[in-house]
Amino acid sequence: MQQQRTKPNPIDELRPRIRTRLEEATELLLCLDFDGTLAPIVDDPDEAAPTRAVSNVLEKITDEPDVTTAIVSGRGLADVRERVDGPRIYAGNHGLELERGDSVAVHPIARKRAARVDAVCEALEIALDPVPNARVENKRLTATVHYRSVPEPARPQVERLTRETVSRFGGEGLELSTGKAILEIGPSIDWGKGNAVGMLVADRSDGTVPIYIGDDVTDESAFRTVEPRGVGVRVGDDAPTAASGRVRSPEQVASLLEWFATTGVERVRNGPVP
Structure with missing residues (x-):
């Protein structure tokens, strides 16, 4: 429990x-x-x-x-x-x-899914390029989208584009979680x-x-x-x-x-x- x-x-x-x-x-x-x-x-x-x-x-x-x-x-x-x-x-x-x-x-599953993280990061670099100060950090096994310096009105756009990209290129193998002005992308494992x-x-x-x-x-x-x-x-x-x-x-x-x-x-x- x-x-x-x-x-x-x-x-x-x-x-x-x-x-x-x-x-x-x-x-x-x-x-x-x-x-x-x-x-x-x-x-x-x-x-x-x-x-x-x-x-x-x-x-x-x-x-x-x-x-x-x-x-x-x-x-x-x-x-x-x-x-x-x-x-x-x-x-x-x-x-x-x-x-x-x-x-x-x-972690062996994370190692196997590193290529998916790469693919998501490459797509996010393109998708988020128009958004001021949005940053994609590829950490090999996981990735982080930083939006602390993104103007407040553009932050929902960052989250929407990130979710769409993870769903398209990561499938069920990756998941998205939130933190302090960041979005975390990683393997969908417990x-x-x-x-x-x-x-x-x-x-x-x-x-x-x-x-x-x-x-x-x-x-x-x-x-x-x-x-x-x-x-x-x-x-x-x-x-x-x-x-x-x-x-x-x-x-x-x-x-x-x-x-x-x-x-x-x-x-x-x-x-x-x-």
């Missing part, structure tokens, strides 16, 4: 619960979205970068032996790998690509960030506490995966979500990561505090 969405609590209200979880833990699994979480949302996705505070604290926490860090992004694996350095694990294309150590696994995070959780010991921090619709499956054994943290407003906690911005994400790097790691390392 799918977990019901409720309004998330400010993260400060959850700290006692998190402390208790960590005192009983043998390890912390820290899974992080990229855009809107580690990096502020920007008009040009090529310009996205982690804040300085995030980069500094990631450098600190990725060196901790009791913490495994993972980046779980909608971006292609190679793209996100270049934008943030240090974590042990990377999942790209919403978990369709998973890099652990020297091994990279790609797989998402939550599945990738589930694999990471299954790899760890029973004493591992999983944390997932993200900001968009595609992060909801990951929130459901870590709750209630661990904690999901939504970045943004207090709209209903499967995450139990909330921070407002990447700046607050940096503060939360600093807490995990100090107080959180201490709790894991020392066990129950009298």
Whole structure:
């Protein structure tokens, strides 16, 4: 049964619960979205970068032996790998690509349907060319249509043309989903960030506490995966979500990561505090 969405609590209200979880833990699994979480949302996705505070604290926490860090992004694996350095694990294309150590696994059905994604992107480049500032990003296994900078009156046209093109060239093999001023195109399979995070959780010991921090619709499956054994943290407003906690911005994400790097790691390392 799918977990019901409720309004998330400010993260400060959850700290006692998190402390208790960590005192009983043998390890912390820290899974992080990229855009809107580690990096502020920007008009040009090529310009996205982690804040300085995030980069500094990631450098600190990725060196901790009791913490495994993972980046779980909608971006292609190679793209996100270049934008943030240090974590042990990377999942790209919403978990369709998973890099652990020297091994990279790609979902076999997504690999087979990459040619359809290419065909859709080629058609969309032509169809959306007249629309100011519409952008098609081909990520090989998936694609994203960006319309954040498109004039408001033209946005329905972007959605209509995208839906028509995906239906014509992707058939039943591809599907369309929505995000924050984006349209996501990918293989129509039951797989998402939550599945990738589930694999990471299954790899760890029973004493591992999983944390997932993200900001968009595609992060909801990951929130459901870590709750209630661990904690999901939504970045943004207090709209209903499967995450139990909330921070407002990447700046607050940096503060939360600093807490995990100090107080959180201490709790894991020392066990129950009298």
